Amino acid sequence: MTTRTEQAASFEELHGRVLDGALGPDPRTLRIAVAFTTRQAVRHDGRGGGYRNEVFSLRLAEAVGSCAVEPGALPDGAIDDCVGADVARLLRHDLTPVRIAALDAYLMHAMPHTSRHGARPVALAAGDSLRKSRARAASVAGLLDLAPGRTVLVVGVVNSLLEDLRSRGLRYVPCDLKGGTTEWGEPIATDALARLADCDAVLASGMTLGNGTFEPLREHALRHGRQLVMFAQTGSAILPRLIGAGVTAVCAEPYPFFWLDGGPGTIHCYGGAP
Structure with a gap:
């Protein structure tokens, strides 16, 4: 613990x-x-x-x-x-x-990803890259506590994650610095901070640590009491240490990542519903 x-x-x-x-x-x-x-x-x-x-x-x-x-x-x-x-x-x-x-x-x-430090292991079954991507997405989205019809700001677009949110009846605003469109032709916003007021919760990639957008997201979540769930390959050991300080939950995925190996793997969840 x-x-x-x-x-x-x-x-x-x-x-x-x-x-x-x-x-x-x-x-x-x-x-x-x-x-x-x-x-x-x-x-x-x-x-x-x-x-x-x-x-x-x-x-x-x-x-x-x-x-x-x-x-x-x-x-x-x-x-x-x-x-x-x-x-x-x-x-x-x-x-x-x-x-x-x-x-x-x-x-x-x-502080490795063990129960002593708050981690809950989640097994990823062997499979092709899309199957493993979808399995990870289900674990990430499952850390949210939102009723259908609510809107999630997704910072760092992953189509499997958007797909899972759709299956749960959740709306979303996709945001990524690269812009473009989602798999379903939806426009991708490039300014996450400008869309915060439109959303009930935030799902954000650990990549925000590297591009300087994480702290504003954390501060907004803390100030307004919003859920901030992180899916982290970048900073998988960093973000769990910020739960309770704006971060609600983390799906941590240390190296080697799911896209490197077709065999079984493990991700680690912190916070959120067990």
Whole structure:
């Protein structure tokens, strides 16, 4: 069971507590062994469109911390800069993805996804990428406590997630910095903060940590008493520590992600209904 001392009131407070060694080992004594990127392009069978992902990851002992980046945006030297570096230095790195991945790796090492730290494991059965995507979407949407007819702001469009919300009778406002349209031809908004007042709850990707939009979402949820459910490959070990400080629940998915392997896997749910 997670304890109050493991939680933080904001991302900045969490970051500072880790730097101070208040949540585990002194980060100056821990070094990153491996840094790597994972690039993916996907177009699920039966879907009209596809997308690309790129994720920057750091390995600390048994733990891997990750932060999604825009494809091609990460400087070539970032990986070399991180290998062998101590975690404290990387927590102060100039590049946001490096800081996020370092914090994620540290917290994954200090507070792994176990029941002791508040996690509930959810098995993902083996299957193709679309089947596993839908299974994850069901777990994410299941963390919401909303009656049919309510509206959800979805920040970081995942068509399987929209599909699941539709099946529950929930309305949604899809939002993504890339814009475009959903699988069903619906326009995708690009300014999530401008649509907050239109929605009863928020489902947001951990990618918001990397692009600077997370804190405004958290503050809005806290101020207005709205549900904020996070689905997190980026920052899967970071976001559970912010439950109770605006974050309502988290579906945490550490590396390796469901789209990398057709075999069985596990995601971890925090908060929400058991």
